[in-house]
Amino acid sequence: MFELFSKLFTLAVLGIIGVVTYYLWIWTYWMRRGVKGPRGKPFVGVLNVLLDHEKPGLLKLGEWTKEYGKVYGYTDGNQRTLVVSDPAMVHEIFVKQFDNFYGRKLNPIQGNPDQDERVHLLSAQGFRWKRLRTISSVSFSNGSLRNIMSTVEDSALEFMKHMEEKSANGEIDMLDAYQEYTMDVIARVAIGQRDNKMFSDQNELLKIVRQIFGGSRKYLMLICQVFPVVGQAIRSLTFKYPKIAPFKLYLMIKKAVMERKEQRDRELENGVEPGEPQDFIDMFLDAKSDDVDFSKEAREDFSKRNMKITKELSADEVVGQCFVFVIGGFDTTALALSYVTYLLTVNPEVQKNVQEEVDAEFGDSEIEFEKLGRLKYMDCVIKEALRLYPLASISNSRKCMHTTTVNGVEIEAGVYVQMDTWTIQRDPTIWGDDAMDFKPERWESANQSEYKGAYIPFGLGPRQCIGMRLAVMEQKVLLTHILKKYSFETGPSTSIPLKLVGSATTSPENVFVQLKPRNQ
Structure with a gap:
C-alpha cells in the first residue's frame, strides 16, 4: 500500500513540475525571443486584464501599443500572442501569407475545428473551412440577398410600429431596441421563424442569446484558457444538458432545420418542387458548388478525419452555419446601428445630409433592394462609424500554421497574431490629423488601396466576414x-462620450436618444 502511495505521490509531483515548467516556458516565451510587451503573471499572463468587462481589453491593446510599439507580444493563458498594428504586416498576414495564417483564435470552450461535426465557418480551418466557405458563399450572392430583402423589410416595418409608441414616452435606449430588430431578422432568415416576437416577453430566442452574451464570465473563461482540458469538459456538459443557454440555442436551431428538411423531403415525394428560398435554412439546404476542392491533397486531408468531401452541406453543417449566424449577426449589427445612431445624434449636420439623400432617393416610395446601393453618403456614414468603432475586433486574429517571417519578424507555428484594430483605424499617420473626427466625407474620394491593411472592421482577405453585405443591408x-420619419436628438441620459464596456466585443453601455418626428 505504501509503495503504491509512493508511486502515485511521485507521479503527482512530476506532473506538477511538468505543468509548472510548461507554463513558465509559455510565460517567458517573448522574453527569451527579445520581444517587448506586457509580461503579466505566471500561468495567466495578461488574460485577467483582457477579460475585464469594465475596461475593454481591446482598448487596452492600444495603451500597450503606445508603450511597446506596433509589434509586441504577450501571453494569455497557455497561448502566445503577437500584437500587430502595422498595416503592411496586417495585409501580409491576412492576404499575401494566408496559407500560413488560415487558423483563427478560438474560444477555449469550442471543439477541435478539425474533428467537430458541428464545425462552422467561424471556427473551421484548412480544407474544411475552404469547402464550407465555397458552398456557403452561394447564400450571400446578390440574388440570395434580394430574396430575403422582403423579410428584412417586414422586421423594419414592425420595428417602426414600436418606435412610434416608444418615442412618445421620451428617451429610448437604441442599443436594446436594435437588439430586438437584429434578433427578429436573424430569427426569420436564419431559423425560419414566421411570427413576430419583437419587444415581446415571449421572445425565447432573444432571452437565450442575451444569456450567452450577457454577464461576466471572466473567471470561467480565465480557467478554461489556462487549462484547456477544463474548457473541453465544460463543452461536453454544455451539449448534454439542455438548460445551458448555448445548447438550448443549438437544439432550437437543430429542430428548425430538421423540421424544414423533413417538410421539403415530403414535398419532393409528392412531386412539389421547392420555391424560391426565403431564409438561410432553405439556402443552405439548397447550397451546392462545383467549385469545391477535390484535389488529392484535400481528399487526403478529409480522409485523415474519416470524412468525405461533398458538394453539399450535411444537416449538421447546416445547423452549424445557422448557429454561427445567429451568434455572429445578433450583437455586431445591433452595435453597428448603435454607433451610427450615436454619431448622427451628436453630428446633426451629418444626419441632415443622410436624410436629404434618403428623401431624394425614396421620397414616399417603397424601399427597394437596388435603390439601397444608391445611398452612397449613408455608405460613407456606416464606413466611418465602423472605422471609429470597429466591431468584434477579437475576430481580427490569426493562428500561424507554419513558421514564417513577416516584414522581418519571425513568427513560429502555433503563435497567434492579434490585430490592434482600434489603433490602426484611428492612427493619424494613416488617416490624418482628423483621425479622431467623425468625417464621412473622407470616404467619398477615398482610394481603397491607400488604406490597405488599415481598415478591417469585417476582417480582410479570404476569411473576411461572409455576412458583411447582409449586415450592411440590415442597417441601411x-x-x-427611421430617418425618413424621425431625427435623432440628445436627451438627458445621452452619454457623451460613450462609455464602452465588454471583453470579446466592445460595446457602449447604452445609447439613449430621443426620436423627434421630422414633421413637427
Whole structure:
C-alpha cells in the first residue's frame, strides 16, 4: 500500500513540475525571443486584464501599443500572442501569407475545428473551412440577398410600429431596441421563424442569446484558457444538458432545420418542387458548388478525419452555419446601428445630409433592394462609424500554421497574431490629423488601396466576414425607415462620450436618444 502511495505521490509531483515548467516556458516565451510587451503573471499572463468587462481589453491593446510599439507580444493563458498594428504586416498576414495564417483564435470552450461535426465557418480551418466557405458563399450572392430583402423589410416595418409608441414616452435606449430588430431578422432568415416576437416577453430566442452574451464570465473563461482540458469538459456538459443557454440555442436551431428538411423531403415525394428560398435554412439546404476542392491533397486531408468531401452541406453543417449566424449577426449589427445612431445624434449636420439623400432617393416610395446601393453618403456614414468603432475586433486574429517571417519578424507555428484594430483605424499617420473626427466625407474620394491593411472592421482577405453585405443591408433598410420619419436628438441620459464596456466585443453601455418626428 505504501509503495503504491509512493508511486502515485511521485507521479503527482512530476506532473506538477511538468505543468509548472510548461507554463513558465509559455510565460517567458517573448522574453527569451527579445520581444517587448506586457509580461503579466505566471500561468495567466495578461488574460485577467483582457477579460475585464469594465475596461475593454481591446482598448487596452492600444495603451500597450503606445508603450511597446506596433509589434509586441504577450501571453494569455497557455497561448502566445503577437500584437500587430502595422498595416503592411496586417495585409501580409491576412492576404499575401494566408496559407500560413488560415487558423483563427478560438474560444477555449469550442471543439477541435478539425474533428467537430458541428464545425462552422467561424471556427473551421484548412480544407474544411475552404469547402464550407465555397458552398456557403452561394447564400450571400446578390440574388440570395434580394430574396430575403422582403423579410428584412417586414422586421423594419414592425420595428417602426414600436418606435412610434416608444418615442412618445421620451428617451429610448437604441442599443436594446436594435437588439430586438437584429434578433427578429436573424430569427426569420436564419431559423425560419414566421411570427413576430419583437419587444415581446415571449421572445425565447432573444432571452437565450442575451444569456450567452450577457454577464461576466471572466473567471470561467480565465480557467478554461489556462487549462484547456477544463474548457473541453465544460463543452461536453454544455451539449448534454439542455438548460445551458448555448445548447438550448443549438437544439432550437437543430429542430428548425430538421423540421424544414423533413417538410421539403415530403414535398419532393409528392412531386412539389421547392420555391424560391426565403431564409438561410432553405439556402443552405439548397447550397451546392462545383467549385469545391477535390484535389488529392484535400481528399487526403478529409480522409485523415474519416470524412468525405461533398458538394453539399450535411444537416449538421447546416445547423452549424445557422448557429454561427445567429451568434455572429445578433450583437455586431445591433452595435453597428448603435454607433451610427450615436454619431448622427451628436453630428446633426451629418444626419441632415443622410436624410436629404434618403428623401431624394425614396421620397414616399417603397424601399427597394437596388435603390439601397444608391445611398452612397449613408455608405460613407456606416464606413466611418465602423472605422471609429470597429466591431468584434477579437475576430481580427490569426493562428500561424507554419513558421514564417513577416516584414522581418519571425513568427513560429502555433503563435497567434492579434490585430490592434482600434489603433490602426484611428492612427493619424494613416488617416490624418482628423483621425479622431467623425468625417464621412473622407470616404467619398477615398482610394481603397491607400488604406490597405488599415481598415478591417469585417476582417480582410479570404476569411473576411461572409455576412458583411447582409449586415450592411440590415442597417441601411432600418436607418432609411427611421430617418425618413424621425431625427435623432440628445436627451438627458445621452452619454457623451460613450462609455464602452465588454471583453470579446466592445460595446457602449447604452445609447439613449430621443426620436423627434421630422414633421413637427
